[in-house]
Amino acid sequence: MSSALSTSLKRTSMIKHVPRALSLSQHKLIPFLYRVISNYGTESTSTTPPTSATDHIQTKLPPAFGTKNAQRFREFNLEGRVIAVTGGGRGLGLSMAEALMEAGANVWCLDRLEKPDNEFNAAKRRTESSYGGSMHYARIDVRDKEHVDSILGEISSQNRRLDGIICSAGINHLHPAIGHSQKALEEVMAINYNGVFNSATAAAKQMFEHKCPGSILLVASMSGLIANKGMTSPVYNSSKAAVIQLGKCLAMEWGRHGIRVNSLSPGHIVTPMVEMVFEKNPSARATWEAENMLGRLASPEEFRGAALFALSDASSFMTGSNLIVDGGHTAW
């Protein structure tokens, strides 16, 4: 027997099994150790003091909700929750929506696309049959405040609750400040700022109405924190800075009512938005890859964990924060 194995057995108080383990041939050793480890802790000879029911961490977690996935990290469980995702027709929004559904939520993807990306139907089939959440699609333009209000009102009254929203609808516009068209300036601000403002306030109104504490995640960008090398987009960057600031102000207004508001600042992700940038400027990929500590761009799936964290009870003490997930781009 190797000395490493012997040390590990001692460390786990299983030293009494060593003589028997030494006498076994190699093909019997593994099943034997498996039985020893599986039984460990159930034996009356265990030296570990029993955990008191009052101080065990499980007793401090939120109560179990529903039956699926309730045992493991249940503060991440979204079963029965109702969540909207603007810009959920494709890209980052869709990827985050799928994650929420996988955690059990009933998710409404709201987007101006006539039909969501093909990936929407694949995600819906895959996740609804395996995880029990649901996924729906409705067309909206986040600039249309009345429509945003009415669609979130319909979703909430149908379900008698609204637990969260991710405001991910956004556009980019690459142009130097001098010569920037007024029309493009207004469009970027109307979608990236006014649209986020409309969606967040419409969602909060429903949370108040249904007395439903909730979580709101505004999708900003690391471009709201830095002048992004290789991307000349002064208006887009400022719209994202405004979103980060908006998150803090809304968190302050609604915190005492049980509504948390945070922003998410991703680094460069390969989505249809970014692929359009590469079409215009193919050298941007190499520039951006060189600009972060991991030396690569992100994929939308790498934001599933951040979305689930922000929208679930796992982040119950987080509000007014800006979560930066950028491969270290802004850290050097």
Ligand SMILES: NC(=O)c1ccc[n+]([C@@H]2O[C@H](COP(=O)([O-])OP(=O)(O)OC[C@H]3O[C@@H](n4cnc5c(N)ncnc54)[C@H](O)[C@@H]3O)[C@@H](O)[C@H]2O)c1
């Ligand atoms: N891709 C990146 O590198 C990156 C980095 C940081 C932040 N972001 C932000 O993430 C969010 C998602 O971007 P993405 O990369 O997935 O882009 P994307 O273009 O693939 O997705 C954006 C979605 O928003 C929708 N949308 C645009 N205008 C809308 C409107 N007026 N009403 C409703 N829906 C509208 C689009 O139809 C699209 O489905 C955006 O807010 C973007 O600024 C992206």
